[in-house]
Amino acid sequence: MGRRTPSDLLAAARDGDRAALARVLSLIERGGEPAREVGRLVVRESGSAATVGITGAPGAGKSTLTNALLDVIRAADQRVAVLAVDPSSPFTGGAILGDRVRMGDHALDDQVFVRSMATRGHLGGLAVAAPEAVRVLGVAGFDWVLVETVGVGQVEVEVAGQADATLVVVNPGWGDAVQAAKAGLMEIADVFVINKADRPGATETRRDLERVLDLAGVKGDDRPPVCLAVGTSGEGVAEVWSAVTQRLGHLRSSGMLDERRRRRAGDEITRLVAARLLERAQAATDSDRAADLADQVAAGKLDPWSAADELLAAHAEAAPERG
Amino acid sequence: MGRRTPSDLLAAARDGDRAALARVLSLIERGGEPAREVGRLVVRESGSAATVGITGAPGAGKSTLTNALLDVIRAADQRVAVLAVDPSSPFTGGAILGDRVRMGDHALDDQVFVRSMATRGHLGGLAVAAPEAVRVLGVAGFDWVLVETVGVGQVEVEVAGQADATLVVVNPGWGDAVQAAKAGLMEIADVFVINKADRPGATETRRDLERVLDLAGVKGDDRPPVCLAVGTSGEGVAEVWSAVTQRLGHLRSSGMLDERRRRRAGDEITRLVAARLLERAQAATDSDRAADLADQVAAGKLDPWSAADELLAAHAEAAPERG
Numbered sequence: 001m002g003r004r005t006p007s008d009l010l011a012a013a014r015d016g017d018r019a020a021l022a023r024v025l026s027l028i029e030r031g032g033e034p035a036r037e038v039g040r041l042v043v044r045e046s047g048s049a050a051t052v053g054i055t056g057a058p059g060a061g062k063s064t065l066t067n068a069l070l071d072v073i074r075a076a077d078q079r080v081a082v083l084a085v086d087p088s089s090p091f092t093g094g095a096i097l098g099d100r101v102r103m104g105d106h107a108l109d110d111q112v113f114v115r116s117m118a119t120r121g122h123l124g125g126l127a128v129a130a131p132e133a134v135r136v137l138g139v140a141g142f143d144w145v146l147v148e149t150v151g152v153g154q155v156e157v158e159v160a161g162q163a164d165a166t167l168v169v170v171n172p173g174w175g176d177a178v179q180a181a182k183a184g185l186m187e188i189a190d191v192f193v194i195n196k197a198d199r200p201g202a203t204e205t206r207r208d209l210e211r212v213l214d215l216a217g218v219k220g221d222d223r224p225p226v227c228l229a230v231g232t233s234g235e236g237v238a239e240v241w242s243a244v245t246q247r248l249g250h251l252r253s254s255g256m257l258d259e260r261r262r263r264r265a266g267d268e269i270t271r272l273v274a275a276r277l278l279e280r281a282q283a284a285t286d287s288d289r290a291a292d293l294a295d296q297v298a299a300g301k302l303d304p305w306s307a308a309d310e311l312l313a314a315h316a317e318a319a320p321e322r323g
Numbered sequence: 324m325g326r327r328t329p330s331d332l333l334a335a336a337r338d339g340d341r342a343a344l345a346r347v348l349s350l351i352e353r354g355g356e357p358a359r360e361v362g363r364l365v366v367r368e369s370g371s372a373a374t375v376g377i378t379g380a381p382g383a384g385k386s387t388l389t390n391a392l393l394d395v396i397r398a399a400d401q402r403v404a405v406l407a408v409d410p411s412s413p414f415t416g417g418a419i420l421g422d423r424v425r426m427g428d429h430a431l432d433d434q435v436f437v438r439s440m441a442t443r444g445h446l447g448g449l450a451v452a453a454p455e456a457v458r459v460l461g462v463a464g465f466d467w468v469l470v471e472t473v474g475v476g477q478v479e480v481e482v483a484g485q486a487d488a489t490l491v492v493v494n495p496g497w498g499d500a501v502q503a504a505k506a507g508l509m510e511i512a513d514v515f516v517i518n519k520a521d522r523p524g525a526t527e528t529r530r531d532l533e534r535v536l537d538l539a540g541v542k543g544d545d546r547p548p549v550c551l552a553v554g555t556s557g558e559g560v561a562e563v564w565s566a567v568t569q570r571l572g573h574l575r576s577s578g579m580l581d582e583r584r585r586r587r588a589g590d591e592i593t594r595l596v597a598a599r600l601l602e603r604a605q606a607a608t609d610s611d612r613a614a615d616l617a618d619q620v621a622a623g624k625l626d627p628w629s630a631a632d633e634l635l636a637a638h639a640e641a642a643p644e645r646g
Contacts, residue, residue, distance in 0.1 A: 036628050039626045039627065039628050040626045040628065040629070042626075043620070043623055043624075043625065043626035043627075044623055044624075045623075057380055057381045057382060058380045059380060059496075131627075173382070258621070261621045262617055262618055262621040263617075264621070265617040265618070265620035265621040265627065266608070266613065266614065266617035266620075268620065268627045269608055269613065269616060269617060269620065269627050269630045269631050269634065270604060270605065270608040272627050272628060272630075272631035273604040273607055273608055273631045273634055273635055274600075274604040274605075276604075276631065276635060277597075277600035277603060277604050277635075280600060281593060281596040281597040281599075281600050282593065282597075284596055285589070285592055285593040285596055290589065290592065291589065293592060294585055294586075294588040294589035294592060295585055295588070297366070297588035297591065297592065298581070298584045298585040298587070298588040300366055300367055300368075301366075301367075302366065303362045303363045303365075303366040304362065304366075304454075304588065304591045304592050304595055305359050305362050305363065305595060306363070307592045307595075308592050308595035308596045308599065311592065311596055312596055312599060312600075
């Protein structure tokens, strides 16, 4: 049997071959020409998957809540995939919390697919790879794709914000409401979940969040509901999901979802253009001359701007822009 | 009185004018030609400031610990500046936790300077602006610059990792050790602090962290010590600082600090080159044609790679690379 092409793998994934699906996602993760070929293949197949971003500080219980949401979605007999977006770490490689462990009770359910994704260090990687992976999962016939991020850094918030609707998970305690605001989460939240709501302070945190939303002047249908839930017991999780689907209904009927998808496509193109240019930047700064300039900057003999100028000029001569 | 130039402002900042120093830092934050001029002015003045990155999950108590460290540093009669690095958020603008509130007991101490810094949305901004700000604070005569990040996302970890030494703050609870590893913090830690160590589980977390370090095979002088501290009471904070200074001593004597600074200078140049190229990417994707391509991608009529190609080609024709 010969080596299977991206096209073969994608066809197999469409027919329910999970190993093939995993391999297609690995191609996307690694980037380069095969990723690009997958991108060209999937774009015309309009998968109907709706995406829900799930973000919040590390330790907020996002994975537990995601697993509880899987129960709710499966009870409605819908197919669901989870894309867990990890920051790049060569040291852990995402191995500590493996995909099998994560799936819990759903490990034997072939209507559930869980996949961790890391950037493995290439710049702009996740923001470029995640939307592509979501499209592949749509082609593979999943009704829902939950995109869960590990942290609340700039990249993670950006990735979660690319979903059709975004769920922001916080915990009881005023600090978290402030931190959520500071991390830019207020702008991307469609639904707030105060997880671990059986702990003291849940109602105060809800009040604090509502107050921050008041201050921001977010009103009516545009205002994200604030739900209380306990991911470990499943309490309130059906209500969270109902808030998400209601919100999506509003986004759809108001035309806001189409608007979001257009904006997202624009952002994705910008990111691809940027990724290409970043590759060039790295090529431009991987030389003996670049190392020499770095020594001069470290020694306080040269400012970094001038060093960057010289490398850009040298790079332009060596490899002029092509179409 | 005429408008003061970056050079005037920098001279005033060197003489202890705090308002001038704040204005120079604003110039850097905003970027563009004035930032560049500041960059050229400061590079040749070898400020002797040592930088310490302080990072960890939101809510880990980094600000409280930083304030407790200020007490220790001031007790040794040294001048110290804090650069609090916030993710970009147009909604909060860093206003919720203002610099004055942050300074606490040190608000009237003119040997302490605290400044929040945000990117205000421009790509690559913080990673480019933070090292420049550190140099300015060095020129202004601070012995120490503490660079505190709000989150543990990709950008935040990168910024904290640019310091001479990096302090990673976690809390009691196994989850945090896993999260720290997942967020890529193990690679950048010079000293671990288990803050809020008066809570249950501190010794278990220390054991877990030591085990992760064992697994990573980090030994001898290269192994980050794990300290216990309570930021709110100041307990253990002097020991944390002593661990930091010892570690810096080792980095200095072993030549590793010079190596780090060289690598950092190289990274900074790469980032500047990338930032320049990103500006071009944004210019290339801000057009009617780009909006039209985004519509096609959103409608599933075109793949984003082809859209990016077309924009790159059009951009190359319109504005060829210059030195």
